[in-house]
Amino acid sequence: MTSLPISIRSLTKAHGALTVLDGVDLDVRSGEFMTLLGPSGSGKTTLLMVIAGFIRPSAGQVLIGDKDMTRVPPHRRDLGMVFQNYALFPHMTVGENVAYPLKRRSYSKAEISDKVKAALKIVQLEALSERYPSQLSGGQKQRIALARAVSFDPRILLMDEPLSALDKKLREHMQIEIRDLHDRLGITTIYVTHDQREALTMSDRIAVINEGRIAQVDAPAALYEKPKSLFVADFIGDSTILPLHREAGRLMLNGAPINPGCAPEAIGTAPHLVIRPEKLELLRDGQLPAGQNLIEGSLRSALFQGDSVLVQVELADGAVLSLRQPGRQNLPEPGHRIRLGLPIADTVVLAGA
Amino acid sequence: MIRWLASPAWDQVAHYRRLWLYAIAILVMIILVAPTLIVIPMSFSDSKYLTFPPTGWSLDWYRTFFQSSTWLMATKTSLLVAVFTVLVATPLGTLAAYAIHESRLAAMSGVHAILLSPMMVPVIMVAIGLYFIYARLELLNTKLGLVLAHAMLAIPLVVITVLAGLKTYDMNQERVARSLGAPRWLAFWTVTLPQIRPAILNAVLLSFLTSLDEVNVALFISGGDNSTITRVMFNSLRDEIDPLITVVSTCLVLVSVTIVLVVQLANRKSHQ
Numbered sequence: 046m047t048s049l050p051i052s053i054r055s056l057t058k059a060h061g062a063l064t065v066l067d068g069v070d071l072d073v074r075s076g077e078f079m080t081l082l083g084p085s086g087s088g089k090t091t092l093l094m095v096i097a098g099f100i101r102p103s104a105g106q107v108l109i110g111d112k113d114m115t116r117v118p119p120h121r122r123d124l125g126m127v128f129q130n131y132a133l134f135p136h137m138t139v140g141e142n143v144a145y146p147l148k149r150r151s152y153s154k155a156e157i158s159d160k161v162k163a164a165l166k167i168v169q170l171e172a173l174s175e176r177y178p179s180q181l182s183g184g185q186k187q188r189i190a191l192a193r194a195v196s197f198d199p200r201i202l203l204m205d206e207p208l209s210a211l212d213k214k215l216r217e218h219m220q221i222e223i224r225d226l227h228d229r230l231g232i233t234t235i236y237v238t239h240d241q242r243e244a245l246t247m248s249d250r251i252a253v254i255n256e257g258r259i260a261q262v263d264a265p266a267a268l269y270e271k272p273k274s275l276f277v278a279d280f281i282g283d284s285t286i287l288p289l290h291r292e293a294g295r296l297m298l299n300g301a302p303i304n305p306g307c308a309p310e311a312i313g314t315a316p317h318l319v320i321r322p323e324k325l326e327l328l329r330d331g332q333l334p335a336g337q338n339l340i341e342g343s344l345r346s347a348l349f350q351g352d353s354v355l356v357q358v359e360l361a362d363g364a365v366l367s368l369r370q371p372g373r374q375n376l377p378e379p380g381h382r383i384r385l386g387l388p389i390a391d392t393v394v395l396a397g398a
Numbered sequence: 399m400i401r402w403l404a405s406p407a408w409d410q411v412a413h414y415r416r417l418w419l420y421a422i423a424i425l426v427m428i429i430l431v432a433p434t435l436i437v438i439p440m441s442f443s444d445s446k447y448l449t450f451p452p453t454g455w456s457l458d459w460y461r462t463f464f465q466s467s468t469w470l471m472a473t474k475t476s477l478l479v480a481v482f483t484v485l486v487a488t489p490l491g492t493l494a495a496y497a498i499h500e501s502r503l504a505a506m507s508g509v510h511a512i513l514l515s516p517m518m519v520p521v522i523m524v525a526i527g528l529y530f531i532y533a534r535l536e537l538l539n540t541k542l543g544l545v546l547a548h549a550m551l552a553i554p555l556v557v558i559t560v561l562a563g564l565k566t567y568d569m570n571q572e573r574v575a576r577s578l579g580a581p582r583w584l585a586f587w588t589v590t591l592p593q594i595r596p597a598i599l600n601a602v603l604l605s606f607l608t609s610l611d612e613v614n615v616a617l618f619i620s621g622g623d624n625s626t627i628t629r630v631m632f633n634s635l636r637d638e639i640d641p642l643i644t645v646v647s648t649c650l651v652l653v654s655v656t657i658v659l660v661v662q663l664a665n666r667k668s669h670q
């Protein structure tokens with residue numbers, strides 16, 4: 046089985062006056078695990094439905110391999126789909142569910158039975174093939190839905206929030222299992238979620254979608270470390286975003302200069318500083334290592350959280366910063382002055398809206 | 399009895415405290431079935447006149463019924479028309495309900511209203527309108543005319559019933575089936591249809607009974623060899639009132655009850 050790349054070209058979908066997808070360009074590489082991540086209503090499901098062929102775009106193209114699929118009906122796109130609510134067929138047994146796509150293709154009875162067994166084996170539920178979906182747990186249903194979606198060796202696997210109905214523990218387990226399945230089959234996968242942790246855990250690359258536009262496509266680490274817009278910086282991970290002022294060509298935070306690690310002029314209007322809590326370092330009085338930006342404030346609170354202490358620092362203008370420390374040692378008393386270092390290499394300054 | 403009255407019902411309220419509820423329930427049930435229960439014994443009467451309770455028992459009137467070509471022909475017409483009404487109204491109404499449920503066209507709410515309109519207009523008006531149209535099309539006194547008219551009356555019921563069935567169905571199942579390689583019609587046939595089957599069976603039931611019981615339209619557009627049984631009943635009531643009418647009623651009740659039972663059995667099966 047060879048998996049295929051997907052190419053989406055200036056895709057637009059409008060419902061009357063409402064533009065749900067606005068010129069989306071996206072290239073998914075062959076065998077890649079691509080996640081569509083975005084807030085509710087951003088157009089993730091719509092994009093997936095266009096790729097699957099259930100929604101006809103107002104403009105633009107969907108290419109699978111090098112074939113234009115924009116007008117091909119869903120049943121001839123040869124892709125597996127998994128929905129949030131599993132959508133198992135309740136009037137068929139597990140085995141019949143998994144055999145459904147095989148019966149639509151020209152396989153012999155023996156081949157169908159072999160392939161059903163193989164698919165159930167992939168999800169480790171061979172024993173359940175005679176059961177009905179109503180006799181399965183949520184996690185089992187999810188696995189059967191997966192088995193059904195891959196039993197016929199599709200070129201592409203599409204999943205729309207497949208784990209959101211499961212509890213947290215099972216969800217984390219299934220994340221690893223799905224990623225593992227992807228790696229074994231090498232199947233090009235597009236995965237929709239609005240859970241950023243899930244996206245960071247599972248994906249090769251993540252496409253962040255906001256209001257029908259792709260905000261950024263990058264590997265999880267790059268997305269986290271080098272967000273290209275305030276939206277992405279805010280949406281991915283915990284971060285504090287502080288407005289900066291320009292003074293004589295320099296960027297200032299509460300009167301102290303901030304070195305953005307690049308030419309300040311290169312940053313657009315309304316610059317903002319993005320701070321991840323784990324990048325900040327506690328500094329002693331008078332100490333300022335080279336290559337760090339200095340941020341000063343007063344300690345507001347230090348909350349014990351088991352593996353770490355969450356420290357909150359109030360800046361001169363009233364804004365509050367969070368950082369994590371391994372313990373309470375070296376922390377001043379609440380209300381006292383505290384000095385923080387932010388490595389220039391980890392300093393992210395982005396233009397505001 | 400006394401012990402039962404004092405014992406608690408399932409939610410700890412003693413049975414005697416809710417006697418009034420039981421009384422109302424029994425009264426309602428009596429009111430619903432009493433007319434039917436009175437008619438059945440009357441059909442076994444040996445008298446020439448309608449009397450209740452009958453003075454003596456016999457099967458005379460059943461013999462009369464099964465020997466009358468008029469009644470037998472009317473029975474055949476009614477059953478045939480009812481079956482064909484089901485065959486026309488159920489598929490059309492089901493497809494219409496599917497379209498109303500799935501389409502995002504703004505015009506669909508208008509289509510919905512039009513499909514339900516035969517139910518909102520007084521049947522007598524429908525009958526008068528049909529009479530004049532059928533006169534032009536030469537459909538008066540034909541089985542085809544009756545089937546079309548009854549299908550028109552039954553389609554709104556089918557649409558409402560099947561729409562209710564579709565509301566509780568997860569359309570993602572049909573989408574999955576399509577993505578797995580089934581063309582839309584096949585996905586509907588193999589995945590959607592089996593799951594809205596209870597609703598469709600109810601639609602079959604309602605169309606059949608609508609046609610079988612229908613009298614207003616039949617009075618206007620059926621006649622001669624193609625008179626329905628309800629129409630012949632009406633005519634015979636005008637001339638004379640004898641227990642034959644109760645025989646016909648009993649037979650109709652029997653047919654209806656059979657159909658209802660069959661549908662309920664089939665529904666129970668599809669639940670398993």
Ligand SMILES: Nc1ncnc2c1ncn2[C@@H]1O[C@H](COP(=O)(O)OP(=O)(O)OP(=O)(O)O)[C@@H](O)[C@H]1O
Pocket residue numbers: 060063065083084085086087088089090091092239502
């Ligand atoms: N048939 C439709 N008619 C009009 N608007 C629609 C239709 N379908 C979706 N929308 C709108 O399109 C936008 C995007 O919807 P979509 O379902 O793609 O969002 P999503 O990113 O999947 O959100 P969620 O995370 O909540 O599932 C929403 O604002 C929604 O209201």
Ligand SMILES: [Mg+2]
Pocket residue numbers: 089090091205
């Ligand atoms: Mg969605």
